Amino acid sequence: MVNLIIDNQPVSVPEGTTILEAARQVYIHIPTLCYLNLDAMKLHNQTASCRICVVEVEGRCNLAPSCATPVAEGMKVTTNSRRVLSARRTLLQLILSNHPTDCLICAKSTDCELQNLAWEFGINAQAYQHGEQSSFSIDKSSGALKRDPDKCIMCRRCETMCNEVQTVGALTAFGRGFNVTVGPAEMQPLVNSNCVYCGQCVSVCPTAALTGVGYIDETWAALFDPSKKVVVQVAPAVRVAIGEEFGFPMGQPVTGKLVAGLRRMGFNAVFDTTFGADLTVVEEAHEIIERVTQNERLPVLTSCCPGWINFLRYHFPNLSYMPSSCKSPQQMVGAVSKSYYAEQMGIDPKDLVMISVMPCIAKKYEAAMPEHSRDGLPDVDYVITTRELAKMFKESGIDLRYMPDESFDHPLGESTGAGVIFGATGGVLEAALRTIYEEVTGHDLEDVNFTAVRGIAGVKEATIDLGERTVCVAATSGLGNARKLLENIEKGISKYDVIEIMACPGGCVNGGGQPYSQDRAEVIEQRIKGLYMIDGWQSHRKSHQNPSIQHLYQEFLGEPGSDKAHELLHVTYYEDVPAVHSK
Amino acid sequence: MVGSRPTQPTRQLADELYEQLDAYIETLQIDPDDPYRRETLIRSLHRAQEIFGYLPAEVQRHVAGRYAISHAEVSGVISFYNYFTTTPKGKVQIDVCLGTACYVNGADKVLQEFERILNIKSGEVTPDGQFSIESLRCVGACSLAPVVTVNGKVYGRVQPEKVQEILEHYLVEIDREEEPIHVKN
Amino acid sequence: MSKIKSYQHLLDTYQQHRPLLNLRLNGAGAEISERVILVCGGTGCFAGESRQVLDRFQELIAGNELGSTVQALVTGCFGLCQEGPIVKIYPDDVFYIRVTPAEADAIFEQHILGNQIVERLLVEDPEQGKKVRTQQDIPFYKGQQRIALRHCGLINPEDIREYIAVEGYQALGKALAEMSPEAVIDTVKSSGLRGRGGAGFPTGLKWEFARGYSGDRKYVICNADEGDPGAFMDASIMEGDAHSVIEGMAIAGYAIGANQGYVYIRAEYPLAIQRLQVALEQAQGMGLIGKNIMGSGFDFDIDIRLGAGAFVCGEETALIHSLQGMRGEPRTKPPFPAQSGLWECPTVVNNVETLATVPVILSQGSDWYSAIGTEASKGTKSFSLAGQVCNVGLVEVPMGTTLREIVFDIGGGIRDGAEFKAVQTGGPSGGCIPRQFLDTPIDYESLRAVGSMMGSGGMIVLSEKTCMVNLARFYLEFTADESCGRCVPCRIGTKRLLEILTAITEGRGTEADLVELRRLSETIIDTSLCGLGQSAPNPVLSTMKYFWDEYEAHVKDHRCPAGVCEKLLHYQILAEYCRGCTACKRVCPVDAISGSAKQVHVIDQTRCIKCGSCMARCKFNAIINN
Numbered sequence A: 001m002v003n004l005i006i007d008n009q010p011v012s013v014p015e016g017t018t019i020l021e022a023a024r025q026v027y028i029h030i031p032t033l034c035y036l037n038l039d040a041m042k043l044h045n046q047t048a049s050c051r052i053c054v055v056e057v058e059g060r061c062n063l064a065p066s067c068a069t070p071v072a073e074g075m076k077v078t079t080n081s082r083r084v085l086s087a088r089r090t091l092l093q094l095i096l097s098n099h100p101t102d103c104l105i106c107a108k109s110t111d112c113e114l115q116n117l118a119w120e121f122g123i124n125a126q127a128y129q130h131g132e133q134s135s136f137s138i139d140k141s142s143g144a145l146k147r148d149p150d151k152c153i154m155c156r157r158c159e160t161m162c163n164e165v166q167t168v169g170a171l172t173a174f175g176r177g178f179n180v181t182v183g184p185a186e187m188q189p190l191v192n193s194n195c196v197y198c199g200q201c202v203s204v205c206p207t208a209a210l211t212g213v214g215y216i217d218e219t220w221a222a223l224f225d226p227s228k229k230v231v232v233q234v235a236p237a238v239r240v241a242i243g244e245e246f247g248f249p250m251g252q253p254v255t256g257k258l259v260a261g262l263r264r265m266g267f268n269a270v271f272d273t274t275f276g277a278d279l280t281v282v283e284e285a286h287e288i289i290e291r292v293t294q295n296e297r298l299p300v301l302t303s304c305c306p307g308w309i310n311f312l313r314y315h316f317p318n319l320s321y322m323p324s325s326c327k328s329p330q331q332m333v334g335a336v337s338k339s340y341y342a343e344q345m346g347i348d349p350k351d352l353v354m355i356s357v358m359p360c361i362a363k364k365y366e367a368a369m370p371e372h373s374r375d376g377l378p379d380v381d382y383v384i385t386t387r388e389l390a391k392m393f394k395e396s397g398i399d400l401r402y403m404p405d406e407s408f409d410h411p412l413g414e415s416t417g418a419g420v421i422f423g424a425t426g427g428v429l430e431a432a433l434r435t436i437y438e439e440v441t442g443h444d445l446e447d448v449n450f451t452a453v454r455g456i457a458g459v460k461e462a463t464i465d466l467g468e469r470t471v472c473v474a475a476t477s478g479l480g481n482a483r484k485l486l487e488n489i490e491k492g493i494s495k496y497d498v499i500e501i502m503a504c505p506g507g508c509v510n511g512g513g514q515p516y517s518q519d520r521a522e523v524i525e526q527r528i529k530g531l532y533m534i535d536g537w538q539s540h541r542k543s544h545q546n547p548s549i550q551h552l553y554q555e556f557l558g559e560p561g562s563d564k565a566h567e568l569l570h571v572t573y574y575e576d577v578p579a580v581h582s583k
Numbered sequence B: 001m002v003g004s005r006p007t008q009p010t011r012q013l014a015d016e017l018y019e020q021l022d023a024y025i026e027t028l029q030i031d032p033d034d035p036y037r038r039e040t041l042i043r044s045l046h047r048a049q050e051i052f053g054y055l056p057a058e059v060q061r062h063v064a065g066r067y068a069i070s071h072a073e074v075s076g077v078i079s080f081y082n083y084f085t086t087t088p089k090g091k092v093q094i095d096v097c098l099g100t101a102c103y104v105n106g107a108d109k110v111l112q113e114f115e116r117i118l119n120i121k122s123g124e125v126t127p128d129g130q131f132s133i134e135s136l137r138c139v140g141a142c143s144l145a146p147v148v149t150v151n152g153k154v155y156g157r158v159q160p161e162k163v164q165e166i167l168e169h170y171l172v173e174i175d176r177e178e179e180p181i182h183v184k185n
Numbered sequence C: 001m002s003k004i005k006s007y008q009h010l011l012d013t014y015q016q017h018r019p020l021l022n023l024r025l026n027g028a029g030a031e032i033s034e035r036v037i038l039v040c041g042g043t044g045c046f047a048g049e050s051r052q053v054l055d056r057f058q059e060l061i062a063g064n065e066l067g068s069t070v071q072a073l074v075t076g077c078f079g080l081c082q083e084g085p086i087v088k089i090y091p092d093d094v095f096y097i098r099v100t101p102a103e104a105d106a107i108f109e110q111h112i113l114g115n116q117i118v119e120r121l122l123v124e125d126p127e128q129g130k131k132v133r134t135q136q137d138i139p140f141y142k143g144q145q146r147i148a149l150r151h152c153g154l155i156n157p158e159d160i161r162e163y164i165a166v167e168g169y170q171a172l173g174k175a176l177a178e179m180s181p182e183a184v185i186d187t188v189k190s191s192g193l194r195g196r197g198g199a200g201f202p203t204g205l206k207w208e209f210a211r212g213y214s215g216d217r218k219y220v221i222c223n224a225d226e227g228d229p230g231a232f233m234d235a236s237i238m239e240g241d242a243h244s245v246i247e248g249m250a251i252a253g254y255a256i257g258a259n260q261g262y263v264y265i266r267a268e269y270p271l272a273i274q275r276l277q278v279a280l281e282q283a284q285g286m287g288l289i290g291k292n293i294m295g296s297g298f299d300f301d302i303d304i305r306l307g308a309g310a311f312v313c314g315e316e317t318a319l320i321h322s323l324q325g326m327r328g329e330p331r332t333k334p335p336f337p338a339q340s341g342l343w344e345c346p347t348v349v350n351n352v353e354t355l356a357t358v359p360v361i362l363s364q365g366s367d368w369y370s371a372i373g374t375e376a377s378k379g380t381k382s383f384s385l386a387g388q389v390c391n392v393g394l395v396e397v398p399m400g401t402t403l404r405e406i407v408f409d410i411g412g413g414i415r416d417g418a419e420f421k422a423v424q425t426g427g428p429s430g431g432c433i434p435r436q437f438l439d440t441p442i443d444y445e446s447l448r449a450v451g452s453m454m455g456s457g458g459m460i461v462l463s464e465k466t467c468m469v470n471l472a473r474f475y476l477e478f479t480a481d482e483s484c485g486r487c488v489p490c491r492i493g494t495k496r497l498l499e500i501l502t503a504i505t506e507g508r509g510t511e512a513d514l515v516e517l518r519r520l521s522e523t524i525i526d527t528s529l530c531g532l533g534q535s536a537p538n539p540v541l542s543t544m545k546y547f548w549d550e551y552e553a554h555v556k557d558h559r560c561p562a563g564v565c566e567k568l569l570h571y572q573i574l575a576e577y578c579r580g581c582t583a584c585k586r587v588c589p590v591d592a593i594s595g596s597a598k599q600v601h602v603i604d605q606t607r608c609i610k611c612g613s614c615m616a617r618c619k620f621n622a623i624i625n626n
Ligand SMILES: Cc1cc2nc3c(=O)[nH]c(=O)nc-3n(C[C@H](O)[C@H](O)[C@H](O)COP(=O)(O)O)c2cc1C
Pocket: C194, C195, C196, C197, C198, C199, C200, C201, C203, C223, C224, C225, C226, C227, C228, C311, C312, C313, C314, C315, C316, C317, C349, C350, C351, C352, C354, C355, C456, C530, C531, C532
């Protein structure tokens, strides 16, 4: 242990601790901006670039960045001397002098770490008013992720996230000096880069330099268009997160209130993406069983996460025959709505607008892919995130706290516990196993909880005895973990039959469209808990038992894997992806 | 929602040049699994710039592929160093030293004179692609300040009045080079 | 060339090659027909066509079939670059300046063939008004002591035999054969050698730290980035004596337990790179670098890496990132490179001059070295003396020499009879030292005490013709341009400093700006991540401290006392002097001048772009600008 004194208080911490962490132990608050340490996803942003956290260390000639300075025995630290406070204020003024004063019209307002700091410091005028400000153009080329480099403060969290945690390598600092910024190679439009739209950079960006492309206006326009029938689907992970925006505890499921709110906003039908998840399980289980029994193209990789699928296509094109051809639940619900549901209701699909509420940025990209349109009509018209929906609720005066609990509309609103846990890492696999076991063995599965594949740690494995054959499965989340797994597959080291991969560490509960949180590790854990809680409440916990699904097959699709099913629920992607083979 | 597809420009520079670059990169024996492989990246970029004259995106992507690193990473590195350029330079590359020794001896006036005569700014290329002007910081010939290098040749004690003279020398050279073309017409 | 197999073998080889330098080291007694013509091959002289001079001498030697008695060789910078190209002839010990290829013929005819000194090519001592024949009699060399530059202007840098003939690689040989690494470190420590790259950290101590940290691999890096614009000491050492640096690196490697070294050299120095390459190949060829050096069992190899034009890459952690193929951004220290450097292994980063000094310390002993210089700053320091001084060039003086001695005795005072104003040391990180501190002795602490720093050795002499506000702006333009952009105070702060200074030089400054300049400077120094930002405001603070009146003149009277800041100038024709010669009118690029022949001319202020051409052209001093 190292002993030091911070603001006259003795502190004792293990060697290697930073001054910042040591100060936090005695509840001394040192402001930070670039610092970010997410142990749970191995993100350690060590740029020490904002210098807001500087403190005075006795005997040192300049101020020390507390977030990057390890403690030393006998150190004497002052965190709030006049010298420190005035330096911090000047630093903040410098940052603001190259930042638009757009808070009023900024997507990040009230969730912005920079704005918050300016507020805490009581900044009331912009300094260096005649100084040059950077003027980069806004990039919305991907339709999913929006870059507004003028709002970037060069904390480099996004770079660390994208390059080190996700190992995508889409972002770099570009240029240098005052003109430096962060973005894709050559500052090309993002759509030409190898970004997979996982949105994890959005989750860590302290400002609005990285956000999702918003579709609130389009959604309102559809809702207010009398010639349109507007239906909405809500992903599993949304229901355990949106409550946070209305003062519910982290991870608390608010499904019924969410449905009520959507109905009051004027949606003609409120569907559940979980229904699509169940449908995915049934289709995918069929495919898995077929491929496993025939030992064909193993392992089967799940395909419900578009972030992950993009990653596979861009970085491991030689493995692109491996994933299941099943569309994601969002696209299945979209496709079924615009066919089966429209037919049933006698609506011309042209007049049906499908909005989906997702925890995800990649789903925005996915929905816009030409592969997901039929006859020029996209299966999903607009994707809004959990955060966007919360804003829309607020705009239309809907406070979830005071909503009654209502149920989803039929037929695309019925779901099982298996579908709900899609929102957590390991959930897709667990759901599939519940179905596969029963399909193959013909026995009832007593204990549906495959706890071995749960949790956010590295790679989780399990084996399941299907009588004739034991199936080895693995689940992982976070693309850095996925990369390791795929490299092992390429090298022939890994011997799994089925693998579930989610781009976001922890799965969709931690998607790039979820409410921002200062306590990521905790919020992920609580949201996951919320999902398993719902799973536990459900009367049906196996996808194939979903009565509406059974109905759908009987009335419309026929068998899992039928031609009709293939036409609507499966997809092969074009090969026009950016060539990247980076590591 | 509008779906836009990524556009990847096709390779336009000559295959021979890529072969030259590859021949060099081969000698480095890069192992994609070696975490230290980036160590030679800047060397390869130097070599690539020697071969192609500049480092456009297509060359960057090629280098990135050879190193198994992302294009963004290569691009970030290139954008950091003044020496690398992503646009072609003029046939006659004029570098005016703005190091301290040259500056206090009036190098800024020399630069202005080049800019005035060629009617381009530092960092630009004349529309005919013949001349480009850059400034650099000290070539180690401070005793001759102000110093200008033209295609690597060092000119010392350059005063604004000498600029025209230096340029004329190269104008003549270019004319001579292009004469055969005129004859053909 | 055969491999050197042991220390003894090296000593034998030394004996064998020693005669190569006979004419140069103890010329007396040589046949008068035997001669060595040394032609400076430094960048400065090369730019003055010394290559052609050398070629011409060689042609003449061949043409006259004198190959067996007369040799013409290239050598490193003599220091008096201002008067280059320099040619020195042994054994007569004659020092010629401004030798053009045509003059080579004259020297050959008169001196080599005719034994007649070519008087007109000798240096003139301005005080005595007479020509000086030998190097040591030239005022420029009095007071200098060449240790780091000991072989520049003496040996042919492209011939390892000559380096061996000056006892080269013997320090390494001795260290490997007779000394423990600890003993090497002790010697360097007790010599008092401090890093010549700028910060002046004790070299022996740095090595001791690096030795103390364990790692599977360790590295020695020679910092040859020399980013200070206007400095060329390291370039000259590389060009003139690369073997000393190589030997110093190998010694450092042995001391800390490293087997690999890198030289990180800026790409703007093609000649230095080429000389270094040649030297390295020769050393490798002779087994002086590589596996099992001189049979000692110690392996040490060296690779050359080019920079790519980024000043900040001189900062050691940035340099390491650049060596790793990354953007050259610095990182927070601690940990220092000695603990965690290249690829997170213990690494020593040393400057060229530091390393070139190491071999002499080992061979002459630490006592010898520490007897030179001052109490806290031992040995000599080389400077590139440039700016508005008569003798621009490379000088090396013992620590403790005063600025006055360098500027006036060695440098010959200010050019064109102008008044001295200040000396700028330490490059963009340093400060300006005014007249009243001319007697400051040069050492790390004294320079710091007057608000500047030693830096790596750039020394720019400034005359009354320099505007100090504009100079500060110039430096800020440099640092803002070269900032890596990582941290806020430097990325945005230096930009804001630059904007304020620009406003002042353009007449838009206010007194409040001066307050802000100081305040912002202090924050930038206090909070920047690396040395670049931490020192970037120094030129501002030091000029504000010593030349406050110039700042005031700019903001209060909108006047530039030195007549430099264009926007503050008003070109005017004094009617009483104007003869109406029309010269100014013809030269004005914007036709701002009107008047007919023999009539007084007038400048239209609204059109004048303040280019100054007219003033330079007027033969009658009728045009003023203030
Ligand atoms: C911005 C900056 C630029 C530097 N440039 C150089 C340089 O060009 N050459 C050099 O030797 N040291 C340079 N240094 C100092 C190095 O970081 C380092 O201290 C030095 O190379 C150590 O060698 P020494 O102990 O032999 O002096 C620079 C430092 C900073 C902060």
